[in-house]
Amino acid sequence: MKGVHFLISTLAILASATFLVTASDPSPLQDFCVALNDIKSAGGYFGANAVFVNGKFCKDPKLVNANDFFFSGLQNPRNTQNPVGSNVTTVNVDQIAGLNTLGISLTRIDFAPNGLNPH
Template sequence: MKGVQLFLVASAFLAFAWSLASASDPSPLQDFCVAINDTKDGVFVNGKFCQDPKLAKAEDFFYSGLNIPRNTSNPLGSTVTQVNVAQILGLNTLGISLARIDYAPYGGLNPPHTHPRASEILVVLEGTLYVGFVTSNPENRLITKVLYPGDVFVFPVGLIHFQLNIGKTNAVAFAGLSSQNPGVITIAKAVFGSNPPINPDVLTKAFQLDKNIVTSLQSRFWWDNN
Protein backbone atom coordinates (compact mmCIF):
# COMPACT_ATOMS: atom_id res chain seq x y z
CA MET A 1 0.00 0.00 0.00
CA LYS A 2 2.84 2.38 0.87
CA GLY A 3 4.40 1.82 -2.55
CA VAL A 4 1.09 2.50 -4.29
CA GLN A 5 0.60 5.73 -2.33
CA LEU A 6 4.10 6.91 -3.19
CA PHE A 7 3.53 6.07 -6.84
CA LEU A 8 0.34 8.15 -6.87
CA VAL A 9 2.07 11.05 -5.15
CA ALA A 10 4.92 10.92 -7.65
CA SER A 11 2.51 10.82 -10.58
CA ALA A 12 0.56 13.77 -9.23
CA PHE A 13 3.77 15.70 -8.63
CA LEU A 14 5.02 15.18 -12.17
CA ALA A 15 1.66 16.16 -13.63
CA PHE A 16 1.60 19.32 -11.52
CA ALA A 17 5.22 20.23 -12.27
CA TRP A 18 4.80 20.00 -16.01
CA SER A 19 1.44 21.77 -15.96
CA LEU A 20 3.31 24.83 -14.65
CA ALA A 21 5.82 24.75 -17.49
CA SER A 22 5.15 25.90 -21.02
CA ALA A 23 5.63 23.24 -23.65
CA SER A 24 9.20 22.87 -24.77
CA ASP A 25 10.22 21.54 -28.18
CA PRO A 26 10.56 24.81 -30.10
CA SER A 27 13.62 23.23 -31.73
CA PRO A 28 13.89 20.09 -33.91
CA LEU A 29 12.48 16.91 -32.43
CA GLN A 30 14.98 14.66 -34.16
CA ASP A 31 18.64 14.89 -35.07
CA PHE A 32 17.87 16.15 -38.59
CA CYS A 33 14.96 16.50 -41.02
CA VAL A 34 15.71 16.00 -44.71
CA ALA A 35 13.21 18.03 -46.74
CA ILE A 36 11.09 16.29 -49.39
CA ASN A 37 8.87 17.74 -52.10
CA ASP A 38 6.26 14.96 -52.15
CA THR A 39 4.55 14.66 -48.75
CA LYS A 40 3.10 11.21 -49.53
CA ASP A 41 6.59 9.85 -48.84
CA GLY A 42 7.01 11.87 -45.65
CA VAL A 43 7.01 10.51 -42.11
CA PHE A 44 8.36 13.29 -39.87
CA VAL A 45 7.91 17.04 -40.01
CA ASN A 46 9.70 18.24 -36.88
CA GLY A 47 7.75 15.58 -35.06
CA LYS A 48 4.94 13.70 -36.78
CA PHE A 49 2.10 14.46 -39.15
CA CYS A 50 -1.12 15.03 -37.23
CA GLN A 51 -4.16 12.79 -37.42
CA ASP A 52 -7.63 14.26 -37.97
CA PRO A 53 -8.70 15.11 -34.38
CA LYS A 54 -12.13 13.64 -35.08
CA LEU A 55 -10.48 10.20 -35.28
CA ALA A 56 -8.78 10.46 -31.88
CA LYS A 57 -9.54 7.75 -29.31
CA ALA A 58 -8.62 7.12 -25.69
CA GLU A 59 -5.90 4.64 -26.64
CA ASP A 60 -4.03 7.46 -28.41
CA PHE A 61 -3.39 9.05 -24.99
CA PHE A 62 -2.86 5.91 -22.92
CA TYR A 63 0.00 3.69 -21.74
CA SER A 64 -0.17 0.86 -19.22
CA GLY A 65 2.32 -1.10 -17.14
CA LEU A 66 4.67 1.54 -15.76
CA ASN A 67 4.07 0.07 -12.29
CA ILE A 68 5.79 -3.21 -13.24
CA PRO A 69 9.42 -3.65 -12.04
CA ARG A 70 11.92 -4.09 -14.87
CA ASN A 71 14.76 -6.58 -15.18
CA THR A 72 18.09 -5.00 -14.20
CA SER A 73 20.32 -8.04 -14.69
CA ASN A 74 22.53 -6.39 -17.32
CA PRO A 75 26.08 -4.97 -17.24
CA LEU A 76 24.81 -1.55 -16.11
CA GLY A 77 22.35 -2.84 -13.54
CA SER A 78 19.61 -0.51 -14.74
CA THR A 79 16.72 -0.33 -17.17
CA VAL A 80 15.01 2.78 -18.50
CA THR A 81 11.40 2.44 -19.65
CA GLN A 82 10.57 5.38 -21.88
CA VAL A 83 7.08 6.73 -22.39
CA ASN A 84 7.40 9.26 -25.18
CA VAL A 85 5.62 9.93 -28.46
CA ALA A 86 6.67 6.51 -29.72
CA GLN A 87 4.54 4.89 -27.01
CA ILE A 88 1.75 7.49 -26.70
CA LEU A 89 0.88 9.03 -30.06
CA GLY A 90 -1.19 11.68 -28.33
CA LEU A 91 2.00 13.24 -26.93
CA ASN A 92 2.78 14.63 -30.37
CA THR A 93 3.27 18.44 -30.10
CA LEU A 94 2.71 18.46 -26.31
CA GLY A 95 6.37 18.83 -25.36
CA ILE A 96 6.43 16.32 -22.49
CA SER A 97 7.33 12.67 -21.83
CA LEU A 98 8.02 10.31 -18.95
CA ALA A 99 10.41 7.53 -18.00
CA ARG A 100 10.73 4.89 -15.30
CA ILE A 101 14.24 3.92 -14.20
CA ASP A 102 14.93 0.69 -12.29
CA TYR A 103 18.30 0.19 -10.56
CA ALA A 104 19.84 -3.03 -9.26
CA PRO A 105 21.02 -3.07 -5.61
CA TYR A 106 24.27 -1.29 -4.80
CA GLY A 107 25.90 -0.28 -8.06
CA GLY A 108 22.95 -0.11 -10.45
CA LEU A 109 23.92 2.74 -12.77
CA ASN A 110 22.16 4.94 -15.30
CA PRO A 111 25.48 5.96 -16.91
CA PRO A 112 26.56 9.48 -17.86
CA HIS A 113 24.34 10.66 -20.70
CA THR A 114 22.60 13.72 -22.07
CA HIS A 115 19.15 14.54 -23.42
CA PRO A 116 19.84 16.94 -26.29
CA ARG A 117 16.25 18.14 -26.44
CA ALA A 118 14.98 18.14 -22.85
CA SER A 119 15.48 19.09 -19.24
CA GLU A 120 14.65 16.33 -16.74
CA ILE A 121 13.01 16.30 -13.33
CA LEU A 122 13.58 13.10 -11.33
CA VAL A 123 11.63 11.84 -8.30
CA VAL A 124 12.82 8.84 -6.27
CA LEU A 125 10.18 6.30 -5.29
CA GLU A 126 12.38 3.62 -3.73
CA GLY A 127 16.02 3.28 -2.70
CA THR A 128 18.94 5.67 -2.35
CA LEU A 129 20.49 7.33 -5.39
CA TYR A 130 23.67 9.32 -5.86
CA VAL A 131 22.92 11.68 -8.75
CA GLY A 132 24.68 14.52 -10.45
CA PHE A 133 25.40 16.57 -13.54
CA VAL A 134 28.38 18.44 -14.98
CA THR A 135 28.17 22.06 -16.09
CA SER A 136 29.43 23.19 -19.48
CA ASN A 137 32.93 24.39 -20.38
CA PRO A 138 35.10 25.90 -19.08
CA GLU A 139 34.05 25.22 -15.47
CA ASN A 140 32.84 21.61 -15.89
CA ARG A 141 31.63 21.79 -12.29
CA LEU A 142 30.17 18.59 -10.83
CA ILE A 143 26.91 19.12 -8.91
CA THR A 144 25.79 16.07 -6.92
CA LYS A 145 23.26 15.00 -4.32
CA VAL A 146 22.20 11.83 -2.50
CA LEU A 147 18.46 11.28 -2.95
CA TYR A 148 15.98 9.32 -0.84
CA PRO A 149 12.34 8.33 -1.46
CA GLY A 150 10.29 11.45 -2.13
CA ASP A 151 13.31 13.56 -3.11
CA VAL A 152 13.37 15.46 -6.40
CA PHE A 153 16.31 16.57 -8.56
CA VAL A 154 16.55 18.49 -11.83
CA PHE A 155 18.99 17.91 -14.72
CA PRO A 156 19.23 20.94 -17.07
CA VAL A 157 18.80 20.37 -20.79
CA GLY A 158 21.81 19.02 -22.65
CA LEU A 159 24.09 18.55 -19.63
CA ILE A 160 25.82 15.24 -18.86
CA HIS A 161 24.16 13.55 -15.88
CA PHE A 162 23.90 10.17 -14.13
CA GLN A 163 22.27 8.21 -11.29
CA LEU A 164 23.89 5.49 -9.16
CA ASN A 165 22.12 3.23 -6.67
CA ILE A 166 24.22 3.35 -3.47
CA GLY A 167 21.69 1.40 -1.39
CA LYS A 168 21.47 -2.31 -0.65
CA THR A 169 18.00 -2.68 -2.18
CA ASN A 170 16.46 -2.06 -5.59
CA ALA A 171 15.80 1.57 -6.45
CA VAL A 172 13.07 3.09 -8.63
CA ALA A 173 12.74 6.63 -9.96
CA PHE A 174 10.40 8.40 -12.34
CA ALA A 175 11.51 11.20 -14.64
CA GLY A 176 9.53 13.85 -16.46
CA LEU A 177 11.17 15.37 -19.56
CA SER A 178 10.36 18.58 -21.41
CA SER A 179 10.13 17.01 -24.86
CA GLN A 180 7.94 14.45 -26.59
CA ASN A 181 11.20 12.95 -27.93
CA PRO A 182 14.09 13.93 -25.61
CA GLY A 183 16.75 11.81 -27.26
CA VAL A 184 19.52 10.05 -25.33
CA ILE A 185 23.28 10.22 -25.92
CA THR A 186 25.12 7.78 -23.64
CA ILE A 187 28.62 9.21 -23.50
CA ALA A 188 30.76 6.05 -23.37
CA LYS A 189 28.63 4.24 -25.95
CA ALA A 190 28.57 7.21 -28.34
CA VAL A 191 32.31 7.84 -28.13
CA PHE A 192 33.70 4.30 -28.06
CA GLY A 193 30.82 2.42 -29.66
CA SER A 194 29.99 4.61 -32.65
CA ASN A 195 29.24 2.97 -35.99
CA PRO A 196 31.56 3.20 -37.85
CA PRO A 197 34.21 3.71 -35.16
CA ILE A 198 35.82 7.10 -34.64
CA ASN A 199 39.43 7.17 -35.82
CA PRO A 200 41.46 5.98 -32.79
CA ASP A 201 43.93 8.82 -33.33
CA VAL A 202 41.13 11.27 -32.52
CA LEU A 203 40.23 9.55 -29.26
CA THR A 204 43.86 8.90 -28.29
CA LYS A 205 44.59 12.61 -28.38
CA ALA A 206 41.24 13.75 -27.01
CA PHE A 207 41.35 11.46 -23.96
CA GLN A 208 45.17 11.43 -23.67
CA LEU A 209 45.19 7.63 -23.59
CA ASP A 210 47.45 5.00 -25.07
CA LYS A 211 46.16 3.95 -28.48
CA ASN A 212 45.93 0.31 -27.38
CA ILE A 213 43.54 1.32 -24.59
CA VAL A 214 41.39 3.24 -27.07
CA THR A 215 41.18 0.34 -29.51
CA SER A 216 40.38 -1.99 -26.61
CA LEU A 217 37.53 0.25 -25.51
CA GLN A 218 36.25 0.43 -29.08
CA SER A 219 36.22 -3.36 -29.33
CA ARG A 220 33.86 -3.78 -26.38
CA PHE A 221 30.09 -4.12 -26.48
CA TRP A 222 28.53 -1.02 -24.96
CA TRP A 223 25.22 -1.85 -23.33
CA ASP A 224 22.14 0.27 -24.00
CA ASN A 225 19.80 0.36 -20.99
CA ASN A 226 17.01 2.22 -22.81
Protein backbone atom coordinates in the same frame (compact mmCIF):
# COMPACT_ATOMS: atom_id res chain seq x y z
CA MET B 1 15.95 67.00 -0.92
CA LYS B 2 16.59 66.82 -4.65
CA GLY B 3 18.22 63.41 -4.19
CA VAL B 4 15.17 62.08 -2.33
CA HIS B 5 12.82 63.16 -5.14
CA PHE B 6 15.14 61.57 -7.70
CA LEU B 7 15.25 58.31 -5.69
CA ILE B 8 11.47 58.22 -5.28
CA SER B 9 10.84 58.93 -8.96
CA THR B 10 13.41 56.28 -9.98
CA LEU B 11 11.77 53.70 -7.73
CA ALA B 12 8.34 54.61 -9.10
CA ILE B 13 9.57 54.16 -12.67
CA LEU B 14 11.18 50.80 -11.84
CA ALA B 15 8.05 49.62 -10.03
CA SER B 16 5.80 50.54 -12.95
CA ALA B 17 8.21 48.95 -15.44
CA THR B 18 7.93 45.58 -13.70
CA PHE B 19 4.22 45.55 -14.41
CA LEU B 20 4.80 46.19 -18.09
CA VAL B 21 7.14 43.23 -18.56
CA THR B 22 5.52 39.84 -18.98
CA ALA B 23 6.79 36.54 -20.31
CA SER B 24 5.06 33.30 -21.16
CA ASP B 25 5.20 30.34 -23.45
CA PRO B 26 3.51 30.96 -26.76
CA SER B 27 0.05 29.51 -27.10
CA PRO B 28 -0.09 26.29 -29.07
CA LEU B 29 -1.73 26.57 -32.45
CA GLN B 30 -4.09 23.76 -31.49
CA ASP B 31 -4.99 21.81 -28.37
CA PHE B 32 -3.43 18.54 -29.45
CA CYS B 33 -1.98 16.77 -32.46
CA VAL B 34 -2.08 13.00 -32.07
CA ALA B 35 0.83 11.74 -34.14
CA LEU B 36 0.47 9.21 -36.91
CA ASN B 37 3.28 6.83 -37.70
CA ASP B 38 1.60 5.64 -40.88
CA ILE B 39 -0.24 8.29 -42.89
CA LYS B 40 -2.08 5.57 -44.84
CA SER B 41 -4.00 4.75 -41.65
CA ALA B 42 -5.43 8.28 -41.61
CA GLY B 43 -8.03 7.44 -44.19
CA GLY B 44 -9.28 10.38 -46.24
CA TYR B 45 -8.11 13.03 -43.78
CA PHE B 46 -4.98 13.90 -45.72
CA GLY B 47 -5.06 16.23 -48.64
CA ALA B 48 -5.47 19.98 -48.50
CA ASN B 49 -6.22 19.79 -44.75
CA ALA B 50 -3.13 17.76 -43.78
CA VAL B 51 -1.47 19.05 -40.64
CA PHE B 52 2.23 18.32 -40.07
CA VAL B 53 3.56 19.26 -36.62
CA ASN B 54 6.84 18.28 -34.89
CA GLY B 55 7.80 15.95 -37.70
CA LYS B 56 4.56 13.96 -37.53
CA PHE B 57 1.26 14.11 -39.35
CA CYS B 58 -1.72 14.73 -37.09
CA LYS B 59 -4.53 12.23 -36.76
CA ASP B 60 -8.00 13.45 -37.68
CA PRO B 61 -9.38 14.90 -34.40
CA LYS B 62 -12.65 13.04 -34.97
CA LEU B 63 -10.75 9.72 -34.87
CA VAL B 64 -8.80 10.41 -31.66
CA ASN B 65 -9.59 8.07 -28.76
CA ALA B 66 -8.36 7.43 -25.21
CA ASN B 67 -5.82 4.83 -26.37
CA ASP B 68 -3.91 7.61 -28.13
CA PHE B 69 -3.04 8.98 -24.67
CA PHE B 70 -2.35 5.68 -22.89
CA PHE B 71 0.73 3.53 -22.31
CA SER B 72 0.67 0.46 -20.12
CA GLY B 73 4.06 -0.46 -18.88
CA LEU B 74 5.46 2.24 -16.64
CA GLN B 75 3.93 0.58 -13.60
CA ASN B 76 5.77 -2.70 -14.28
CA PRO B 77 9.29 -3.20 -12.91
CA ARG B 78 11.85 -4.09 -15.59
CA ASN B 79 14.65 -6.63 -15.56
CA THR B 80 17.80 -5.24 -13.95
CA GLN B 81 19.89 -8.40 -14.39
CA ASN B 82 22.54 -6.77 -16.60
CA PRO B 83 26.12 -5.53 -16.06
CA VAL B 84 25.06 -2.09 -14.80
CA GLY B 85 22.11 -3.26 -12.70
CA SER B 86 19.58 -0.84 -14.12
CA ASN B 87 16.94 -0.58 -16.79
CA VAL B 88 15.58 2.60 -18.39
CA THR B 89 12.09 2.70 -19.87
CA THR B 90 11.42 5.83 -21.92
CA VAL B 91 8.04 6.98 -23.14
CA ASN B 92 7.67 9.67 -25.76
CA VAL B 93 5.54 10.40 -28.80
CA ASP B 94 6.58 7.08 -30.37
CA GLN B 95 4.87 5.17 -27.53
CA ILE B 96 2.05 7.62 -26.72
CA ALA B 97 0.95 9.35 -29.91
CA GLY B 98 -1.06 11.92 -27.96
CA LEU B 99 2.11 13.44 -26.50
CA ASN B 100 2.96 15.11 -29.82
CA THR B 101 3.06 18.91 -29.37
CA LEU B 102 2.55 18.67 -25.59
CA GLY B 103 6.25 18.84 -24.71
CA ILE B 104 6.06 15.83 -22.41
CA SER B 105 8.17 12.70 -22.15
CA LEU B 106 8.44 10.19 -19.33
CA THR B 107 11.15 7.91 -18.03
CA ARG B 108 11.13 5.10 -15.51
CA ILE B 109 14.48 3.91 -14.17
CA ASP B 110 14.70 0.63 -12.27
CA PHE B 111 17.81 0.02 -10.17
CA ALA B 112 18.99 -3.23 -8.65
CA PRO B 113 20.85 -2.92 -5.33
CA ASN B 114 24.13 -1.14 -6.16
CA GLY B 115 22.87 -0.56 -9.73
CA LEU B 116 24.33 2.24 -11.80
CA ASN B 117 23.00 4.82 -14.21
CA PRO B 118 25.51 4.69 -17.10
CA HIS B 119 24.34 7.98 -18.63
